[in-house]
Amino acid sequence: MVHPKAKPASKKPVSTPSRDQALHFYRQMLKIRLFEEQVNQLYLGAKMPGLAHLYIGQEAVAVGVCEALRRDDYITSTHRGHGHCLAKGASVDRMFAELLGKAAGYCRGKGGSMHIADQDTGNLGANAIVGGSAGIATGAAMSAKMRGSDQVAACFFGEGALGQGLLYEVMNMASLWKLPVIYVCENNQYNEYTNYRETTAGEVAARAEAFGIHTETIEGQDVHLVHAKSLTLVERARRGEGPAFLHCNTYRFHGHHVGDVDRSYYRSKKEEEEWKSKRDPVKLLAEWLHKSEMADGKLLDQIEAEIAAHIKEAVQFALEAPYPDPNEVNQHVYA
Amino acid sequence: MKAPSEHSTITNTVTATRQITFAQAINEALAEEMRRDPRVFVIGEDVAEAGTPFKVLSGLVDAFGSQRVIDSPISVAGITGIGAGAAMTGMRPVVDIMFGDFITLTMDQLVNQAAKIHYMSGGKLKVPMVLRTTLGATRRSAAQHSQSLHAWLSHIPGLKVVVPSTAYDAKGLLKSAIRDDNPVVFFEDKMMYQLKGPVPVDEYTIPLGVADVKRAGSDITLVATSSMVHIALAAADALQASDVSAEVIDVRTTSPLDKEMIIESAKKTSRAIVIDEGYERYGVTAEIASIIADGAFYYLDAPVKRMGAMDVPVPFSPVLEDQTVPTAEAVAEVAKRLCNKR
Numbered sequence: 059m060v061h062p063k064a065k066p067a068s069k070k071p072v073s074t075p076s077r078d079q080a081l082h083f084y085r086q087m088l089k090i091r092l093f094e095e096q097v098n099q100l101y102l103g104a105k106m107p108g109l110a111h112l113y114i115g116q117e118a119v120a121v122g123v124c125e126a127l128r129r130d131d132y133i134t135s136t137h138r139g140h141g142h143c144l145a146k147g148a149s150v151d152r153m154f155a156e157l158l159g160k161a162a163g164y165c166r167g168k169g170g171s172m173h174i175a176d177q178d179t180g181n182l183g184a185n186a187i188v189g190g191s192a193g194i195a196t197g198a199a200m201s202a203k204m205r206g207s208d209q210v211a212a213c214f215f216g217e218g219a220l221g222q223g224l225l226y227e228v229m230n231m232a233s234l235w236k237l238p239v240i241y242v243c244e245n246n247q248y249n250e251y252t253n254y255r256e257t258t259a260g261e262v263a264a265r266a267e268a269f270g271i272h273t274e275t276i277e278g279q280d281v282h283l284v285h286a287k288s289l290t291l292v293e294r295a296r297r298g299e300g301p302a303f304l305h306c307n308t309y310r311f312h313g314h315h316v317g318d319v320d321r322s323y324y325r326s327k328k329e330e331e332e333w334k335s336k337r338d339p340v341k342l343l344a345e346w347l348h349k350s351e352m353a354d355g356k357l358l359d360q361i362e363a364e365i366a367a368h369i370k371e372a373v374q375f376a377l378e379a380p381y382p383d384p385n386e387v388n389q390h391v392y393a
Numbered sequence: 394m395k396a397p398s399e400h401s402t403i404t405n406t407v408t409a410t411r412q413i414t415f416a417q418a419i420n421e422a423l424a425e426e427m428r429r430d431p432r433v434f435v436i437g438e439d440v441a442e443a444g445t446p447f448k449v450l451s452g453l454v455d456a457f458g459s460q461r462v463i464d465s466p467i468s469v470a471g472i473t474g475i476g477a478g479a480a481m482t483g484m485r486p487v488v489d490i491m492f493g494d495f496i497t498l499t500m501d502q503l504v505n506q507a508a509k510i511h512y513m514s515g516g517k518l519k520v521p522m523v524l525r526t527t528l529g530a531t532r533r534s535a536a537q538h539s540q541s542l543h544a545w546l547s548h549i550p551g552l553k554v555v556v557p558s559t560a561y562d563a564k565g566l567l568k569s570a571i572r573d574d575n576p577v578v579f580f581e582d583k584m585m586y587q588l589k590g591p592v593p594v595d596e597y598t599i600p601l602g603v604a605d606v607k608r609a610g611s612d613i614t615l616v617a618t619s620s621m622v623h624i625a626l627a628a629a630d631a632l633q634a635s636d637v638s639a640e641v642i643d644v645r646t647t648s649p650l651d652k653e654m655i656i657e658s659a660k661k662t663s664r665a666i667v668i669d670e671g672y673e674r675y676g677v678t679a680e681i682a683s684i685i686a687d688g689a690f691y692y693l694d695a696p697v698k699r700m701g702a703m704d705v706p707v708p709f710s711p712v713l714e715d716q717t718v719p720t721a722e723a724v725a726e727v728a729k730r731l732c733n734k735r
Binding site: 132134163164165166167168169173175176177182183185187190191192193194195196197198199200201202204205211223224227228230231234389390391392393 | 471479480506515574
């Protein structure tokens with residue numbers, strides 16, 4: 059399917075980002091990339107209980123959107139949520155601790171990979187039900203409006219959530235009541251193991267437009283573009299002009315989860331290689347930094363080494379951190 | 394689990410009361426809590442000018458405006474999710490789900506989201522939301538508007554479930570539910586809305602998790618919920634003629650459940666029947682009967698009996714529907730048998 063409104067990756071945003079901003083984006087995206095690579099290593103080394111859904115390949119969306127938000131703005135996230143949590147300000151050590159089921163984790167080990175919530179950074183929680191957080195994000199936006207705060211909520215979901223009815227119920231109400239919520243559809247092309255074209259009738263954008271919601275379809279691998287667009291939509295929502303739907307075309311470089319290694323039955327190696335070589339958001343930003351002479355190879359290597367060292371330290375912290383006291387099992391059932 | 398706190402129940406002080414209906418009691422509780430706390434708001438289908446099809450909310454929109462009494466589209470899951478999100482971020486929503494049968498449409502938002510958020514977040518996030526809905530058959534409303542599904546939600550850790558039987562209880566319990574920091578599902582018997590009862594003029598609350606002896610007795614304990622409390626009371630009246638003294642315990646909340654009061658009563662009387670309008674199998678009656686069997690085993694003189702709704706979809710035709718719900722006559726018959734009376 060061709061996206062009529064998709065903008066080519068090369069198209070420059072309206073204003074040129076500053077060097078500080080671009081380097082900050084690079085650091086944030088690389089942090090997510092290296093974090094996720096480490097998560098995969100923990101899985102392969104049998105050091106992590108359960109599974110995880112890696113965000114690698116989609117970093118520009120989380121960073122581009124979250125950098126347009128304030129710390130007190132809300133996000134809701136998905137089963138593939140590590141990127142959103144980190145981009146909104148979570149720290150890697152407590153993230154790793156949660157993934158390993160340790161007491162130092164963001165949820166004291168009770169949530170795990172798919173339920174990380176961090177109220178200090180406005181993160182109302184990752185969610186293991188596809189589309190399940192659309193109501194929460196919309197309710198948070200309604201609450202912000204009722205309280206007269208000027209907070210905005212960003213609701214991240216994959217294109218798989220387009221199959222769930224809840225999304226349409228709440229988009230209708232968000233539009234009716236002009237709620238400050240941005241629905242961020244990360245179209246990574248696959249509903250688990252099925253290409254979204256096999257599951258999605260019509261145009262994605264048309265679904266939101268049907269509710270009178272301001273809708274944009276963009277290339278999600280260009281962090282500057284995602285950020286510039288998000289800024290416009292967030293400020294619009296903050297001014298009380300209502301919700302928006304941001305449809306970002308992106309790609310999941312890894313499988314549905316860490317254990318999804320043999321993917322040939324649902325997508326080709328060639329397709330994967332094409333995205334990885336031509337549309338890797340981290341590489342694209344590195345190239346942009348080079349071209350615009352904001353950073354040379356040496357600086358980028360140095361940044362990578364710093365982040366890698368930080369990640370290594372955080373993993374060590376999490377591996378050594380104690381598990382929760384077994385008596386905590388029936389704590390926090392009720393407030 | 395933590396016991397509810399900061400509740401005050403009316404004690405021995407003489408309080409002026411007046412007779413109001415169950416529906417008026419609900420309305421008063423909402424109005425008082427909305428006046429007391431600007432974070433409380435109501436959302437649901439036809440809750441504003443219509444005041445719901447049962448007219449339970451009449452007048453609220455005039456008093457509090459359409460920003461706090463919000464008519465929503467017919468999006469049952471959507472308003473439940475919006476309620477959860479609003480509750481997590483500083484509001485105290487009361488979500489109106491017109492018929493208890495429609496609770497099936499809220500299940501993900503209620504069971505996977507609202508009920509688990511506090512736990513999954515390691516105790517950081519809270520969902521102080523009330524979801525008001527209805528239960529009860531015999532309104533000739535057929536299979537999709539007559540069920541009593543409170544057992545489903547009582548099954549879920551993280552939810553509290555309230556099943557009041559009188560105007561007095563409804564008001565005091567709803568006020569506590571609104572002040573509670575957890576998601577609370579509040580079931581109102583549709584047939585009871587016009588039932589009048591004494592309600593104090595002054596403000597009061599009733600803690601969640603405390604059952605109530607609706608009638609004291611010594612030969613048999615009738616443990617009942619919601620609509621079935623009145624069936625149990627009528628059965629107790631009838632049993633007097635057979636010289637059987639029945640004690641009626643109204644559980645008032647199925648989660649948390651006042652196990653202690655139920656067990657103590659069964660120990661005292663040595664016999665028990667549990668009566669509930671939910672389907673009998675795997676239901677509230679099974680849970681409570683098991684608690685009595687465990688807690689009062691050595692004191693029992695007869696097996697604990699369960700009386701729930703017949704395990705069929707609720708039929709439309711009156712001659713069929715009336716068979717599906719326990720009656721006072723049937724309860725009295727079972728009680729007499731347990732007490733060896735004819």
